[in-house]
Amino acid sequence: MNNQPTVRVEPVEGHDDAYWVVWDKEIVDSDVFAAFDLLQCILNDADQPVNVLLDLRADPNMPVAITMESILDPYRHVMLNKWLIIGTNWRAEMIVSVLRKLAMRDSTLWFDTVEEALDELQRIEVVPVYFRPRVAHMVELD
Secondary structure: OOOOOOEEEEEOOOOOOEEEEEEOOOOOHHHHHHHHHHHHHHHHHOOOOEEEEEEOOOOOOOOHHHHHHHHHHHHHOOOEEEEEEEOOOHHHHHHHHHHHHHHOOOOEEEEOOHHHHHHHHHHHHOOOOOOOOOOOOOOOOO
């Protein structure tokens, strides 16, 4: 019996601000929530933009509503740079289509192979980061 989550967030080896989101074929709903909650924490703690590689090569049976609910906040997070999606999946394509409209941004790139995605990751990481979002703090005046 495999106790590994069916959706996992793992650092990309050799890249400080890049993470894998790896999907198995059969998905446990609670694993979707846990993975994107962890990704949200990573984005909240980031001091520079983060790239996320979604590995869909297993053609996962994504629970569409749960995935949409879980991914929306990370997708529109100010510290999210790019989603590099590897593989094709009709559910993922539908989710991204909706996310683009809701977030009013398109931060997704699609790839057939891991090598293509890693090459693009290397390319976008060497571009200087001029914009570093600051968190505004509310101050209560007496």
